[in-house]
Amino acid sequence: xxxxxxGDQIASxxxxxxxxxxxxxxxxxxxxxxxxxxxNQENQRLQQELVEFSTRFSRFEEMERENxxxxxxxxxxPPAGYSLVPAKVISIAGDLVPTAAIINCGLxxxxxxxxxxxxxxxxxxxxxxxxxxxxxVQLLTDPAHRVAVxxxxxxxxxxxxxxxxxxxxLDNVPVQANIxxxxxxxxxxxxxxxxxxLVVGTVxxxxxxxxxxxxxxxxxxxxxxxxxxxxxxxxxxxx
Amino acid sequence: xxxIPYILFLLLVGMHVVFLRDVTSIYGVSPDLxxxxxxxxxxxxxxxxATWFGFAVGLVAFAALPERFGWYALxxxxxxxxxxxxxxxxxxxxxxxxxxxxxxxxxxxxxLIQLIDTAGSLAALWTLVPAVTVYTTVIxxxxxxxxxxxxxxxxxxxxx
Numbered sequence: 001x002x003x004x005x006x007g008d009q010i011a012s013x014x015x016x017x018x019x020x021x022x023x024x025x026x027x028x029x030x031x032x033x034x035x036x037x038x039x040n041q042e043n044q045r046l047q048q049e050l051v052e053f054s055t056r057f058s059r060f061e062e063m064e065r066e067n068x069x070x071x072x073x074x075x076x077x078p079p080a081g082y083s084l085v086p087a088k089v090i091s092i093a094g095d096l097v098p099t100a101a102i103i104n105c106g107l108x109x110x111x112x113x114x115x116x117x118x119x120x121x122x123x124x125x126x127x128x129x130x131x132x133x134x135x136x137v138q139l140l141t142d143p144a145h146r147v148a149v150x151x152x153x154x155x156x157x158x159x160x161x162x163x164x165x166x167x168x169x170l171d172n173v174p175v176q177a178n179i180x181x182x183x184x185x186x187x188x189x190x191x192x193x194x195x196x197x198l199v200v201g202t203v204x205x206x207x208x209x210x211x212x213x214x215x216x217x218x219x220x221x222x223x224x225x226x227x228x229x230x231x232x233x234x235x236x237x238x239x
Numbered sequence: 240x241x242x243i244p245y246i247l248f249l250l251l252v253g254m255h256v257v258f259l260r261d262v263t264s265i266y267g268v269s270p271d272l273x274x275x276x277x278x279x280x281x282x283x284x285x286x287x288x289a290t291w292f293g294f295a296v297g298l299v300a301f302a303a304l305p306e307r308f309g310w311y312a313l314x315x316x317x318x319x320x321x322x323x324x325x326x327x328x329x330x331x332x333x334x335x336x337x338x339x340x341x342x343x344x345x346x347x348x349x350x351l352i353q354l355i356d357t358a359g360s361l362a363a364l365w366t367l368v369p370a371v372t373v374y375t376t377v378i379x380x381x382x383x384x385x386x387x388x389x390x391x392x393x394x395x396x397x398x399x
Contacts, residue, residue: 008306014298015305022253022299030258 069230073120079195084232085109087117090134096164098225099142101125105233106133114193116234122199122222123147123187124231140168140200141225148191149200151177152184160185160200160219168201170217175208177215185219195234245292248276252299268370270378271345273300277319278344279382282337286323293319310355318348334383341379346372 078084087103094100105111107130117124117137125139138145140162147160149170156177158170173179183203189196201219208215251259255272263269273296281289297312304311322344331337349368353361384390 011305011309015302015308018298018302022249023257023302025250026254026257 066229069120073230073232078232078234079197081237082195082234083237085111085235087111087135087231087233089228089231092228094139094141097141097162098228099139100128101137101139101228101231103135103137103231103233104133106131106135108132109233110235111135111233116194116198117231118198118234119223119228119231121224122201123194124223124225124228126193127233137231139225139228140221140223146191147194147200148188149185150188150196151179151203152186154178154183157188157190158217166218168219168221170203170219171214173215173217175210175213175215179203179206179215179217181206245280245295248280248292249295249299252276252296256300256303265374268367268374270375271349271371272375272378273297274315274318274345274348275341275375275379277315278322278341279379281319281322281344282326282331282340284323286320286327289319289323290316293317307355311352314348314351314355318344318351321347334380334387337383338376338380342372342376345375 085105087105087109089101090104091102092098092100093102101124103117111127111130113127113130115127117126123140125137125142125145127135128138129136140147140160143162143164145162148157149160150157154177156173156179158173158177160168160170162168170185181203185200185203187194187196187198187200199222201221203217204220205218206215252273259272260269277289277293277296280292284292294312294316297315298308300315301308301311322340325331325340329336331340346368349371350364353363353368381390
């Protein structure tokens, strides 16, 4: 439009002045909004990523804990004549203390009623019912459960049972039995369900009374029943 | 001549060019706010003011095209001058007459822009230009309704 402004250079200058005066302020405003919108979008994306990474991190932490547990289980040998079938706890029942657990193995895994369950800490319980893919386990902490046990050192025998008011106790131990705090208690093998030598717990207190024929023995279970996860079913090896 | 309102109008045109056009766009059709402002000034002011203001609006609206913006400014000034001449010769007291002038001015401006613009396509003459004319006329109609008091803020608020 040279005939209006006399030349391209003048036209460019006029254009620059007009743009600077009437367009530039609004460019700044628009760019500010565009930048705010971009920052907002980036913020949302980063928040989403944070949640995603946080979830992933929690999963890794859980895997790390599982790894530690599984490493502890490695090198854990079953009793002679038995093989280990791994199982995972999928549900726990019980009010104050867990009394039963459901595991993810059943008839399809050749699980049978009365098979014992252990973990790397000690005896857990026995299978009481079996479905095709799951089985119910009666835990040592079920008040109706009894285990024939023996003091590992003295070989004195007794019956381990759980009383909600007292915890795990040892019944039928005569006062003259050689038993003291810290003694290891293992299954005796009597009763036919549990093989001998499975760790049940340790003696935490022994009290004797001259009027009573039996000791009052309290045990601490070897297994932590509040954090059951990976278990092993003890399957009898084929002869 | 009070200059400040005209500078504000020019700023409004600048705002329209930078982002208002995109914000008000419906399916790619935006109102032609620069020519609407020029025509409104032509309706209420004398031909000298309208012509110079039209030229200034043309410069602001097409400042991003320095090689052609003089032509556009002259075109805008010509449309403003023509609108003033029409207004002086015809009775434009009624709303319909004013709307007709606005619609005619926007349509004429749109057609001439498409003819001048080397990148413009002829198809836009019967697709984009009529749509822009209708959109701009609707805005002008709302403006006139407000100006004549048919629509007021109080009435609008009472609806809600």
